[in-house]
Amino acid sequence: MPWWLSVAVAVVGLLVFMPIAALVGIAAEGDAEIWPHLIRNVLPTSIVDTLALLAGIAVVAGSMGITSAWLVTAHRFPGRNILVWLLPLPLAVPTYITAYIYVELFDSAGLVQMALRDLMGWKSRSDYWFPEVRSLYGCVIVMSAVLYPYVYIAARAMFLTQSASMLEVARVLGASRLKLFRVIALPLARPALAVGLSLALLEALNDIGASEYLGVRTLTVSVYNTWLNRGSLAGAAQIACVMLALVVALILIERHGRKERRYATSAKRSRVVHPAPLFGRRAWLATVLCSIPVFLGFALPLVFLVREILRGSLVDQFDEEFLEHLLTTVGLSVAATLAVLAVATLLVSAARIAKSSLTKSTLFVAGLGYTVPGTVLALGLMTPLVKIDSLIGALWRSLTGERLGLLIMGTAGGIIVAYVLRFLSIATGSLSAGLDRVSPSLEDAARTLGASRKEMVWHIQIPLMRPALASAALLIFVDCIKELPATLLLRPLNTETLATQVYTYASRGRFEDGSLAALLIVLIGLIPVIQLVRSAEARPKAVETEPSSGS
Structure with missing residues (x-):
């Protein structure tokens, strides 16, 4: 591998690892009295609430995703063909927008409780009981309604690839549909479920x-x-280190869930599962069970946002200031997406050309970015970016004698850096998967014909990675638009994105005024989700569903 490429790969690995190292350094340099205070007053409640929230989401989102994925894969019932397309759509709705909407609807001053009081003649909350949305279990329901598609997509992909032969043998031996799912289908899908649930x-x-x-x-x-x-x-850095420990624990649990569990079927003789028809009450029950997640996570938020926009004539908000926020959002997302794709192409191509320990280690470190919460990443970036700015300023002053302001920290550059580090693993994973499908013999032929490494990258690898580049670009672009924590903490003064604008309205108790910005985030997010569903539903059609005669 050329020396300049080795240096570039090493710099990328250093940049990705830099926030974590800085975070640990800030935590270690803190006042010794802070840690005992955190242990007594902050961490116990925070850890308990975090673990309870994650446990609740694991149960609720896992149940939603697994149940709906199995029903639409193994059975036919009214509305199934439409629900297959609708079930992944809550991915387009950020969790914070769903939370704001549910408070507007179900809080004591919300539309639902006000309607109930008018209908039933109740005077106050003491006259009746209603679930409290501003609570731990309310947060579990709200976030599960948005996050279950991670489990659904992973589970459905695995259910679609399971051989029908094993399931047919179990049915012949007298297994019921429930036992078939519990004993065979679910254990076989466990590795994929661990990945989806961890995400x-x-x-x-x-x-x-x-x-x-x-x-x-x-x-x-x-x-x-x-x-x-x-x-x-x-103190924030010390709490963030505790979060990192929790993230590492989640990753270890996910890998343990996939440990030594790999299942393969013959590509020539395997048949995909044929959906079995359901009749009567069972059919309509399946329809209801699959419709509830779609209603809670997508239909209800979408209808509410459209209603608020029409009721409040919020289309008039689309003025120069709103357009500026929209352009800022799109500009940051486009810049970050292009930067992520460039860095990911560099890493993946370098790993393909020279499978050295340096490139493998850098790819591994790059994969950690998505596992680090945006708040932690923003906190870890502060010190390194300020030092980089100081270094650039000192160099500029020595050359020109003039003082140079901040170039990265305190400008849009800091947000872009955070986006790149956080979403780099999405691009590297997608490009690696796309490049792995390219036969090595093609590259060997190019080398035999005298192609240089540069020519091989530009004329062979990049053209063959275009589908993977396109899909990765869509996912990264939408993730950047939805990202709130890193944007909130690193944005320059008087700079707003659609996400921070929605957050600002909600923090002032006027979320309905941010409905237009929220709806735009959702509509933009629908594009990659629909593309994801289209590609996922197209794969099973390429598989023969019946074996050849005489098999």
């Missing part, structure tokens, strides 16, 4: 808007409050 939990751990608004004091909320509201950077 959902990592997203829950990254959230700050929903948990804060619903009154759940998670570790992420504690980091935010300790840093900004109490002015203790060291």
Whole structure:
């Protein structure tokens, strides 16, 4: 591998690892009295709430995702063909937007309780009981309604690839549909379920808007409050280190769930599962069970946002200021997406050309970015970015004699760096998977014909990675638009994105005024989700569903 490529790969690995190292350094340099205070007053409540929230989401989101995935894969019932497309759509709705909407609907001053009081003649909350949305279990329901598609997509992909022969043998031996699912289908899907569930939990751990608004004091909320509201950077860093330990624990649990569990079927003789028809009450029960997650996570938020926009004539908000916020959001997302794709292409191509320990280690470190919550990442970036700015300023002053302001920290550059580090693993994973499908013989032929490494990358690898580049670009772009914690903490003064605008309205108790910005976030997020569903549903059609005669 050329020396300049080795240097570039090493620099990328250093940049990815830099926030974590800085975070540990800030925590270690903090006042010795901070840690005992955190142990007594902050961490017990935060850890308990965080673990309870993650456990609740694991149960509720896991049940939603697994049940709906099995029903639409193994059975036919009214509305199934439409629900297959609708079930993944809550991925387009950020958790914080769903939380704001549920409070507007189901809080004591919300539309639902007001309608019930008018209908039943109740005077106050003491006259009746209603579930409290601003609570731990309310937060579990709200976040599960948005995050279950991570489990659904992973489970459905695995159910679709399971051989029908094993299930048919079990049916011949007298297994019921429930036992078939519990004893055969579910254990075979366990590796994929571990991945999907871990992604959902990592997203829950990254959230700050929903948990804060619903009154759940998670570790992420504690980091935010300790840093900004109490002015203790060291205390926030120490809480963030506890969060990192929890993230590592989640990763280890996910890998344990997949440990030594690999299942393969013959590509020539395997048949995919044929959906069995359901009749009567069972058919309609399946329809209801699959419709509930779609209603809670997508239909209800979408209808509410459209209603608020029409009722409040919020289309008039689309003025120069709103357009500026929209352009800022799109500009940051486009810049970060292009930067992520460039860095990921560099890493993946370098790993393909020279399978050295340096490239493998860098790819591994790059994969850690997505597991680090945005709040923790933003906190870890502060010190390194300030030092880089100081170094650039000193160099500029020595050359020109003039003082140079901040170039990265305190500008849009800091947000872009955070986006790149956080979403780099999405691109590297997608590009690696796309490049792995390219036969090595093609590259060997290019080398034989005298192609240089540069020519092989530009004329062979990059063209063959275009589908993977396109899908990764869509996912990264939408994730950047939805990202709230890192944007909230690193944005320059007087800079707003759609996500921070929605958060600002909600923090002032006027979320309905941010419905237009929220709806735009949702509509933009629908694009990659629909593309994801389209590609997933197209794969099974390429598989022969009946074996050849004489098999």
